[in-house]
Amino acid sequence: xxxxxxxxxxxxxxxxxxxxxxxxxxxxxxxxxxxxxxxxxxxxxxxxxxxxxxxxxxxxxxxxxxxxxxxxxxxxxxxxxxxxxxxxxxxxxxxxxxxxxxxxxxxxxxxxxxxxxxxxxxxxxxxxxxxxxxxxxxxxxxxxxxxxxxxxxxxxxxxxxxxx
Amino acid sequence: xxxxxxxxxxxxxxxxxxxxxxxxxxxxxxxxxxxxxxxxxxxxxxxxxxxxxxxxxxxxxxxxxxxxxxxxxxxxxxxxxxxxxxxxxxxxxxxxxxxxxxxxxxxxxxxxxxxxxxxxxxxxxxxxxxxxxxxxxxxxxxxxxxxxxxxxxxxxxxxxxxxxxxxxxxxxxxxxxxxxxxxxxxxxxxxxxxxxxxxxxxxxxxxxxxxxxxxxxxxxxxxxxxxxxxxxxxxxxxxxxxxxxxxxxxxxxxxxxxxxxxxxxxxxxxxxxxxxxxxxxxxxxxxxxxxxxxxxxxxxxxxxxxxxxxxxxxxxxxxxxxxxxxxxxxxxxxxxxxxxxxxxxxxxxxxxxxxxxxxxxxxxxxxxxxxxxxxxxxxxxxxxxxxxxxxxxxxxxxxxxxxxxxxxxxxxxxxxxxxxxxxxxxxxxxxxxxxxxxxxxxxxxxxxxxxxxxxxxxxxxxxxxxxxxxxxxxxxxxxxxxxxxxxxxxxxxxxxxxxxxxxxxxxxxxxxxxxxxxxxxxxxxxxxxxxxxxxxxxxxxxxxxxxxxxxxxxxxxxxxxxxxxxxxxxxx
Numbered sequence: 001x002x003x004x005x006x007x008x009x010x011x012x013x014x015x016x017x018x019x020x021x022x023x024x025x026x027x028x029x030x031x032x033x034x035x036x037x038x039x040x041x042x043x044x045x046x047x048x049x050x051x052x053x054x055x056x057x058x059x060x061x062x063x064x065x066x067x068x069x070x071x072x073x074x075x076x077x078x079x080x081x082x083x084x085x086x087x088x089x090x091x092x093x094x095x096x097x098x099x100x101x102x103x104x105x106x107x108x109x110x111x112x113x114x115x116x117x118x119x120x121x122x123x124x125x126x127x128x129x130x131x132x133x134x135x136x137x138x139x140x141x142x143x144x145x146x147x148x149x150x151x152x153x154x155x156x157x158x159x160x161x162x163x164x
Numbered sequence: 165x166x167x168x169x170x171x172x173x174x175x176x177x178x179x180x181x182x183x184x185x186x187x188x189x190x191x192x193x194x195x196x197x198x199x200x201x202x203x204x205x206x207x208x209x210x211x212x213x214x215x216x217x218x219x220x221x222x223x224x225x226x227x228x229x230x231x232x233x234x235x236x237x238x239x240x241x242x243x244x245x246x247x248x249x250x251x252x253x254x255x256x257x258x259x260x261x262x263x264x265x266x267x268x269x270x271x272x273x274x275x276x277x278x279x280x281x282x283x284x285x286x287x288x289x290x291x292x293x294x295x296x297x298x299x300x301x302x303x304x305x306x307x308x309x310x311x312x313x314x315x316x317x318x319x320x321x322x323x324x325x326x327x328x329x330x331x332x333x334x335x336x337x338x339x340x341x342x343x344x345x346x347x348x349x350x351x352x353x354x355x356x357x358x359x360x361x362x363x364x365x366x367x368x369x370x371x372x373x374x375x376x377x378x379x380x381x382x383x384x385x386x387x388x389x390x391x392x393x394x395x396x397x398x399x400x401x402x403x404x405x406x407x408x409x410x411x412x413x414x415x416x417x418x419x420x421x422x423x424x425x426x427x428x429x430x431x432x433x434x435x436x437x438x439x440x441x442x443x444x445x446x447x448x449x450x451x452x453x454x455x456x457x458x459x460x461x462x463x464x465x466x467x468x469x470x471x472x473x474x475x476x477x478x479x480x481x482x483x484x485x486x487x488x489x490x491x492x493x494x495x496x497x498x499x500x501x502x503x504x505x506x507x508x509x510x511x512x513x514x515x516x517x518x519x520x521x522x523x524x525x526x527x528x529x530x531x532x533x534x535x536x537x538x539x540x541x542x543x544x545x546x547x548x549x550x551x552x553x554x555x556x557x558x559x560x561x562x563x564x565x566x567x568x569x570x571x572x573x574x575x576x577x578x579x580x581x582x583x584x585x586x587x588x589x590x591x592x593x594x595x596x597x598x599x600x601x602x603x604x605x606x607x608x609x610x611x612x613x614x615x616x617x618x619x620x621x622x623x624x625x626x627x628x629x630x631x632x633x634x635x636x637x638x639x640x641x642x643x644x645x646x647x648x649x650x651x652x653x654x655x656x657x658x659x660x661x662x663x664x665x666x667x668x669x670x671x672x673x674x675x676x677x678x679x680x681x682x683x684x685x686x687x688x689x690x691x692x693x694x695x696x697x698x699x700x701x702x703x704x705x706x707x708x709x710x711x712x713x714x715x716x717x718x719x720x721x722x723x724x725x726x727x728x729x730x731x732x733x734x735x736x
Contacts, residue, residue, distance in 0.1 A: 011345070012344065019283075019286070020286060023286060023287065024287075027287055057472070061472070061473055067345075067468070067469070068290075068467070069345070070291045070343060070345050070346045071345050072345050073344045073345040074345075
């Protein structure tokens, strides 16, 4: 049965690595739902968090294929782990003097922030898991969404153990 | 002391033990070519097309067990290597491809003969490099050879801009490599090995399937010990041919689409498969859901990604085949499986797949058999792809590793001639026969000039049926005999050979086969025989595409469903 999997790849910070990883998913017939890349506590190592849809067996196959890339140090499927998973979104919402306070109320409930106010719009910043961002989005949709940007998921196991 | 990039490259190649480079010059590699005469230890062999350079490096690598090196210029030179690199990738052959690139200021500007070859070869190399700083070059070469020859071997490409060849740096060749993300597992997990040994000790009808991994790791002795100690019949994949002597009483030959009937039947009826350095390719397994239905599977491979990819596995063992078998052989009991071996012998006598039919016609199976007899089996056979390949695999008895060199995974027609060049350059004292079809031979025929220029004493047998034979066979069997685009005209190969300065003769009569082969063998230098074989001869046995390998199409041309019966597996 196909389900969403969260893979964490620790890779050497070298040109072309993102291309290699992304291209491997394409070659093996996977659709990347989201991918987030950034630095880690180790200089020269980057961390990629990739969300893909697939059966446990096919994701395990692609995980092993990823580990064959020379610059890929380690790939873990952390789907089953006890996770902290977060995503950040910026949403530009239409706002009039009449709707602005209602928008602020919703933003407060979600413990999100308004990071920009202009005549006719506000920019909302929200972090959380996908469901939280999706719910906020659906509530703000009624006001008119002009633009949205999401980072994709980053994730980390809870507890003292490291993803190594 | 400072050296140029070109000198650093040559020095580094020498330190990696490189003796031969198959290449073709061009603008972007001119500084390197200009430097080559300073390094007489690097023999350059000029091919006539870069595809030939890559296949020759591949053939050289397979024949010698060393890394083969090919060299091409930027743009079209680099793209012409692509088929050969892909071929080496799919057959785990260690080659290093060196390409020139436009000078650094022109990269990304679509300069003359610029192409993104590291991008193009991303999915067909084990790894590749674009060297932008001459001071990285030595360590890149060190890493390249390390990656190409260790673990599961494969092609690695180094792309070097023209101005990097001319830049200077001091030369220090690194002692070792440190690649955080590349540490192949060599030794099998002891608990898994014990588990495997237990299954082997309990098995009643076990079969070993041996692949190219057994050859690469040099595990023939360990494989033989396993087979003999536990009395386990051995089948091989196409590329595993030679890992186990085919003259051995436990050898069942090749499995798969054109495998020996007894090999396919034994695999289908087995209760345990020990898969060694092979990857369950669809040409080997047939319909995968009906593959060996009663068998448990032990899979030994150095590449973890091959395990569980195509078939489910009961005992996975990641490691170098030789190291794993050494450990495994200590754990298994000495045993016989007389009933099982007798059953297989019965299948072998009921389905004599290597039998050659009695006829006055000139048939290709007979030609291959006579080459075997003339060489006493002591030769390297390099094949093309298609019918010629299967006849060469079926009717020659291989006893030594790397005695059959063939394009397995990619199935590249035209592989035979340049790969045979590589094999002969690497093993000059061996008899090398290229067995070609008239279709594939025309794809790389220009390399005859390379043979002449280098005076390589290759022997070439063209099995000429005036058809693209394997495609024609499929059209005959599955497309109502509609021969679309398979009838094939060819030049007069004898005249072509003469034009290239190579001795040749044509054979159209069965009685001339043996004298012709003897003449070719006695001739001091290259020799071509154009065998005008029976045009519509088919390769049998054949497992129809998509069918289980227990379904055999044999001569006479009818489908034979061989019931292997259910076996008692209650003791597992």
